[in-house]
Amino acid sequence: MTRTAAIIGGGVIGGGWAARFLLNGWDVQVFDPDPQSQRRIGEVLANARRSLPSLYDRALPAEGRLSFHDDMASALANAAWVQESVPERLDLKHRIHDQIQAHAPADAVIGSSTSGFKPSDLNAQGARAVVAHPFNPVYLLPLVELVGDAETCARASDILRQIGMYPLTVRKEIDAHIADRLLEAVWREGLWLIKDGICTTEELDEAIRMGFGLRWAQMGLFETYRIAGGEAGMKHFMAQFGPALEWPWTKLMDVPAFTEELVDLIAGQSDAQSGHMSIRDLERLRDDNLVGMMRALKKSGTGAGGTINAHEAGLQVPAAADLPVTVNRPVPQSWTDYNGHMNEAHYSEVSAQATDRFMEMIGCDAAYIAAGGSYFTVENHVRFLNELHAGDRLQVTTQVLAGEGKKMHLFHKLHGPDGTLAATVETLLLHMDLTTRSTSMPAAQVAERLAAFVRAHAALPRPEGAGRHVGQRG
The missing domain is CATH 3.40.50.720 (NAD(P)-binding Rossmann-like Domain)
Incomplete structure (x- = not known):
């Protein structure tokens, strides 16, 4: 195709x-x-x-x-x-x-x-x-x-x-x-509420975005109402609130006359609500808010977050060269601060992503962790060398400095646009038994894969900056 x-x-x-x-x-x-x-x-x-x-x-x-x-x-x-x-x-x-x-x-x-x-x-x-x-x-x-x-x-x-x-x-x-029929119902009722002077366009929007809009973003309609039914579930909810369907709460079978006065009323209120922003500014505000909510849903894998996770799983990771590529991603705008560049906290977040990816490469994956073994970070040292900005492609390579016994010593290089070295993160980890919450030796297959990387990287020059401490000169 x-x-x-x-x-x-x-x-x-x-x-x-x-x-x-x-x-x-x-x-x-x-x-x-x-x-x-x-x-x-x-x-x-x-x-x-x-x-x-x-x-x-x-x-x-x-x-x-x-x-x-x-x-x-x-x-x-x-x-x-x-x-x-x-x-x-x-x-x-x-x-x-x-x-x-x-x-x-x-x-x-x-x-x-x-x-x-x-x-x-x-x-x-x-x-x-x-x-x-x-x-x-x-x-x-x-x-x-x-x-x-x-x-x-x-x-x-x-x-x-x-x-x-x-x-x-x-x-x-x-x-x-399906969806537009639901939206049409809300739209019709909204027109009546504004025409009858119950609320303004801004107040109606606040009712949605401060309340049920947030619930709908991650659970939709029926799952939300199932929770409203408490431990008895949806059947109890239907029995409790079903009679309300016969009450004259809404005007869904009727439509207000679409007069010039109604159009002017709604348009004027909308201008007062949002007219201080251009359409492009409103679009960017909308996009930033959607990205933030969808990334939150991505962590739990629910709603739109599950779709993003499924798509991301199929995205290609660059093939390894001398050093494995453990992160290959853009810098999201939510990672930038008041200086306009990536905030220092997210350098550590990226290095954690690189460490997690390397752990997967040696067999310390989700199944291994579920079985009771993992590596814990005990020390990090970050050097900030160049700025990174929203939208920049960020690629991390990982070199193994040591990997004997319980220890794993990694050196991550964070590369920005055109391969510019933006930062390095040196990290020391110890293998842990998650049952006893104490250090332990890794399983044989993990130790063997780590040792293979140690041997492969032994011939590489020690990276500049490895072993430094805060404030060290030269």
């Missing part, structure tokens, strides 16, 4: 798709007759390059090649995936899909970003598209709703997982799929 994606329509959603594919190593070919499309996609890409790599502790693949095309046929050439993201007008989508059908490779997955139309609507004139409905920003949020031909949706799922997304195949086609 070629790793080429054709993006038809270069707006916010199309640009997000382009960024998601491009930053995962795919070549991207864009068709959009709007002369502003290259500028818009460039701005989306700038945000994506800043935020998406920050989700991962391994480096994403090298970027693919981005090209813009003046005609549909050349944009579709050799594409394995075609994503249509034109405005939500069925007549326009029919015209576009007629052209896609005429020029796309026969085995290409053809997806539509439509938020409301069903596959039967899209394909009424002979097209072969499936719904592939993403969420903005496409380059960060993993969910894609798939609707349509089962075999095509299965192939689409495989590709989407390769680029770090979470495909959810809808069991039956229905207008607006």
